Amino acid sequence: MKILQVKLGQGGYRILIGDNLLSDLGKYLQSLQIGRRILVVTNDTVGPIYGNVVLKSIKSAGYEVVYEELPDGEIYKTLDSAKELYTAALSAHLGRECAVVALGGGVIGDLAGFVAATYMRGVPFIQVPTTLLSQVDSSIGGKVAVNHPLGKNMIGSFYQPLLVLADVGTLRSLPVREVRSGLGEVIKHGVIANADFFDFLEIHLDKILDLDPDLLTEVIDTAARIKVEIVEKDEKEHGQRALLNFGHTIGHALETLTDYQVYRHGEAVAAGMAVAATMAENLGLMSDTDRVRLIALLDRAGLPISFACAVDEIIKILPRDKKAAAGHPRFVLPSEVGHAAVYDDIEAGVVKAALEKNHRQS
Numbered sequence: 540m541k542i543l544q545v546k547l548g549q550g551g552y553r554i555l556i557g558d559n560l561l562s563d564l565g566k567y568l569q570s571l572q573i574g575r576r577i578l579v580v581t582n583d584t585v586g587p588i589y590g591n592v593v594l595k596s597i598k599s600a601g602y603e604v605v606y607e608e609l610p611d612g613e614i615y616k617t618l619d620s621a622k623e624l625y626t627a628a629l630s631a632h633l634g635r636e637c638a639v640v641a642l643g644g645g646v647i648g649d650l651a652g653f654v655a656a657t658y659m660r661g662v663p664f665i666q667v668p669t670t671l672l673s674q675v676d677s678s679i680g681g682k683v684a685v686n687h688p689l690g691k692n693m694i695g696s697f698y699q700p701l702l703v704l705a706d707v708g709t710l711r712s713l714p715v716r717e718v719r720s721g722l723g724e725v726i727k728h729g730v731i732a733n734a735d736f737f738d739f740l741e742i743h744l745d746k747i748l749d750l751d752p753d754l755l756t757e758v759i760d761t762a763a764r765i766k767v768e769i770v771e772k773d774e775k776e777h778g779q780r781a782l783l784n785f786g787h788t789i790g791h792a793l794e795t796l797t798d799y800q801v802y803r804h805g806e807a808v809a810a811g812m813a814v815a816a817t818m819a820e821n822l823g824l825m826s827d828t829d830r831v832r833l834i835a836l837l838d839r840a841g842l843p844i845s846f847a848c849a850v851d852e853i854i855k856i857l858p859r860d861k862k863a864a865a866g867h868p869r870f871v872l873p874s875e876v877g878h879a880a881v882y883d884d885i886e887a888g889v890v891k892a893a894l895e896k897n898h899r900q901s
């Protein structure tokens with residue numbers, strides 16, 4: 540098992556990564572300063588697979604459990620679902636001493652975290668992420684949220700967990716498309732911060748896709764460590780954390796234009812990274828060799844490196860950061876594999892040319 544310590548302004552927490560950890564969850568909860576009553580939040584895909592082992596572990600460690608299984612899907616990451624959870628907690632007379640355990644992917648983690656942040660003005664929160672994306676990305680960094688009809692993740696907060704337990708064994712039941720989506724974020728971490736890690740991914744990709752538990756533990760530990768190091772320096776997203784948005788400017792636009800129905804998050808980010816790498820090469824920031832390496836790895840991982848949305852539509856909805864000069868959208872561009880920087884001054888023509896190069900006629 541790998542243990543990652545996250546140090547934050549007020550305290551911190553541990554991320555435990557390894558195979559077959561779920562059955563020890565109760566034991567790990569005993570090491571935390573929490574009460575004896577736990578609200579477990581999951582969905583009707585993950586619950587039937589892992590609910591029993593989690594419940595058995597928590598109960599045999601002496602905790603009383605309220606178990607809530609929501610329908611699966613991003614469309615349930617809402618205030619209505621949060622209200623359902625508040626009602627379940629209040630009906631069971633859970634007080635401020637209770638803790639919330641999120642068992643699932645990023646949707647459940649974001650929603651349960653939002654409930655933990657707001658129930659009784661905040662109760663302890665434990666993340667048990669079960670997708671690759673949630674193990675390397677969404678369970679780290681303390682962002683919790685629900686969606687609003689007018690925008691994704693629009694109602695939320697920063698709320699740190701007391702513990703993250705990432706059992707790589709849970710990835711064996713994950714649909715392969717979700718594994719590939721998570722790899723999009725993993726590859727992103729290599730490009731923005733760690734060339735050795737990128738090399739490692741190139742060498743071991745096939746075995747990673749075969750879900751070799753030791754390799755997965757290594758990959759998740761390194762990817763999570765990269766995010767942790769960035770988040771520790773910038774807990775509330777004022778500066779360096781923007782690097783994590785590599786691929787996200789175009790990625791978010793693709794997700795929005797397709798109403799979140801076409802791309803998994805990591806897929807949209809992959810296409811966004813391909814466009815950003817083209818921009819970086821055209822600006823003379825990144826070599827063609829490094830751009831081709833990135834594209835080749837994304838392609839081998841089964842991720843999109845082009846897109847079919849109309850270029851003009853994408854440009855129209857690109858977010859314009861308030862701090863960006865002259866209202867240009869903000870881009871993270873790599874200078875080589877392992878290094879990237881934030882740019883607020885990219886000319887519209889550069890964006891358009893890169894989009895056109897990566898656009899796929901369909």
Ligand SMILES: NC(=O)c1ccc[n+]([C@@H]2O[C@H](COP(=O)([O-])OP(=O)(O)OC[C@H]3O[C@@H](n4cnc5c(N)ncnc54)[C@H](O)[C@@H]3O)[C@@H](O)[C@H]2O)c1
Nearest residue numbers: 584611644645646647669670672673676677682709712713
């Ligand atoms: N808080 C953050 O910093 C942050 C960062 C990135 C993404 N997110 C959020 O994360 C969400 C996406 O997360 P995701 O990609 O994990 O999607 P998800 O939670 O929807 O999970 C993907 C699918 O896999 C299923 N699943 C989960 N674990 C499984 C398992 N072990 N076996 C079988 N099936 C399993 C889920 O039920 C779902 O159908 C989005 O809502 C996004 O906004 C948050």
